[in-house]
Amino acid sequence: MTKKIVPLIMAGGKGTRLWPLSRAAAPKQFIRFIGSRTLFQSTLERVSDPAIYEPAIVVTNEEFRFLVAEQARELGSNLSSIVLEPVARNTAPAIAAGTVVAAKLFGEGAIVQVLASDHEVDVDEAYDNANSTALAAAEDGKLVTFGITPTEPATGYGYIEAGDILPSGAHAVRRFIEKPARKTAVEMLSAGGFYWNSGMFMFAAPVLLAELQVFASEVLEAANLSVSAAAKDADFLRLDRIAFEKSPNISIDYAVMEKTSNAAVVQSAFQWSDLGSWDSVWKAGRQDEHENVASANTTLVDTRSSLVMSHGPHLVVSGLENVVVIGSEDAVYIGRMEDSQDVGKIVKRLEAAPSTARLTESHPTCYRPWGGYTSVLVGDRFQVKRIFVLPGRKLSLQKHHHRSEHWIVVRGTAEVTVGERVAVLRESESVYVPLGEVHRLANPGKIMLELIEVQTGSYLGEDDIIRMADEFGRT
Template sequence: MTSKIVPVIMAGGRGTRLWPLSRAAAPKQFIRFIDNRTLFQRTLARVSDPEIYEPAIIVTNEEFRFLVAEQARELGSDLSSIVLEPVARNTAAGIAVAALVAAKLFGGGAIIQVLASDHEISVDETYLSANMTARAAAEGGNLVTFGITPTEPATGYGYIEVGDIFSSGAHAVRRFVEKPARGEAVEMLTAGGFYWNSGMFMFAVPVLLAELEELAPEVLEAANLAVSGAVRDLDFLRLNRAAFEKSPNISIDYAIMEKTSKAAVVPSSFKWSDLGSWDSVWKSGTQDEDENVASENTTLVSTRSSLVMSHGPHLVVSGLENVVVIASEDAVYVGRMEDSQDVGKVVKRLEAAPTTSKLTEIHPTCYRPWGGYTSMFVGDRFQVKRIFVLPGRKLSLHKHHHRSEHWTVVKGTAEITVGEKVEILRENESAYIPLGEMHRLTNPGKILLELIEVQTGSYLGEDDIIRIADEFGRN
């Protein structure tokens, strides 16, 4: 059995509160905000010390599997397992599955630390000390959660009231409090002894499984059957769908933590945010002398206390205060900072309209196991894309029923198969793929391959593809 902590990272969430950057098919944990690492990668980096942690177990879903694998590869992080949930069943089922997988990989007495993939946390001595306290409490038989010292009467978080201190340094949980109204939040901060519920946990696997058996037996039964019936697919562990579907749709808080007599909380003041709204991104960011947080590709003039970010055009903001201005490749959001919690309402309105619903679902840039593409322009019966292929990767051998394609290499070297012909193309060279012809694109080089693809035809949807051979096991 391992003596190290086994990290369990929950990476299946589909939140869109940080629209237009975060969308259903590429939510906030996989998006680069201010710097060049995503929140998921920053979470992986926090558990990268091999003296403390085993390689992480990731719990995600089918749609995000290649994002997880590629972003871990970019960071150079080994993973113990990528577990694919076939349907969404909240956190209790996913954590139960992860505990069973951890027991198989690292022994029945393993200690797991459950982390959200989309939180921003500052790793300092306070954070490391809290983790050691939590581990001691978990080894002593407690189910441990982390409580964050509140810095304001926030209404977007649940709270935990702490009780007596244990020998481990953790405290008993007196009660959990749902997300409060502002007046109640002010009263709790005035009274003291209340902490934000971070959604982070530390469990000894046998203690967790025993409490699941007693308090949530249907969750544990479904998890056991889902893991025992799982199949290995490349780097992924696919849970048995029929078994997993039978699990109750319930959070670990409701299923276990609010019922167990073994709950403990480690209060701590390390910097933490769930980045659930644009104002929280602003608060967590590095502010300049005018209290602005801005990304590259922006210019601010006579602007204060604002968040300005662009993943697309150059943004110029002049003469404004307390605003949020966010640009993706195909949409721009502008709102008052105090209205950041209302972005969800905006997304629902966009979802309801056929002309804008796609803006909430997918990005112009989509990632695939071989690289990805950006849709640059869509016209009547034609589309222009930027295709990028990682070194050594290849697309499937496939054909299309409704479109032909023109490829022009702009960077790197391409090996192109069209029918029976295989040729090497270099920068400024091009190829034509007739409608219905089998073809494949490979990057045989050492640098990223980029090309411009012009599609022409009667239908340009991504589902017009017939795969003949695919090294990633896709149909």
């Protein structure tokens, strides 16, 4: 009987090329672009068939741990483990540690499939066929990569040249090619036998670990030590920092795939995009009769071949062609479609200026394991927030050294602890929390709790929180 596949999902990236929607604290894998699912959730859905897959292992970082847990919960998706990297060390250390965890959970012979959490993939017959071929090759002891059939001479992807066909139906890898100049890309497309390097892999755990021992032993040692010394924290597995930090910062391609003689490539004809820029989002989107891709909250007049999306104000675009217009809660980007690759440069410019750096870091709306909040208004010594709490959830028992708070319930029911007093507040009722007083907010109801919070004080930063008790392990 064929073994089930263990999905290993990489979800720690902090890409900013899809600014202003994607930011350091809320990158593209956790953003809803068009539709009800985030890219991370779509990845979970691709590996949800229990006849084929074991529950997924997700590798991410401390900052995204609750986003991962909450978005999996929304889908009703059970995860085998959420592995937290203490520092960023590229894909080889992350995949190595995840593979060690997979072997511990599912046996040394586990078949692992590595998936990026921020790619757009069409699951169809071509996808299923590629997966079946990859599984057969992995069971034959190959380190398999998925090579996407190119549709254009793209220069933003690495390429793989396929060699001889193998018994599994996969091909031996002849060579990997770095992101090429356009002339080289055109030549490869014309010659055939070249494929985009998708960054998706499948292998038997002991095969990868053996190749790491040969070609990147320091990576393997750091992975083994960081997992053996890892700490279990609620739903999370925290890799040991001291051990993990010693790993070289290196990609899996450089560490193993370009050196091994065991690499195979599966020719993959399914639709795929790494959504690395706004023009790729436009290409992957559902275009209307005027070749526009638009989200809700937008109106397009005499506009063609454009991408218009808003997570904030209603956007009206008139009389334009080949443009990208993206609105978030606090910023709007407008540019030519052909300049989409330059958004990363713009973000660096914004980061360098104190007045705009915050626009690259986080959104006015921040999500937490209990719900989240939106910053509505910030002034001298005061701040107004909209707070929303999921049914059955509660914030930590906490106090502040520098601010007092006033809560007004807008919708739902709030259970409020202030000092020794516990009260239930309903719509339009309010409570005052004095500076330094121990307090807690909870939603005992069946619907979302929404309230307006007015903070006043000499310092209003999020780090002015002293937690005494917290069900999410943040004390």
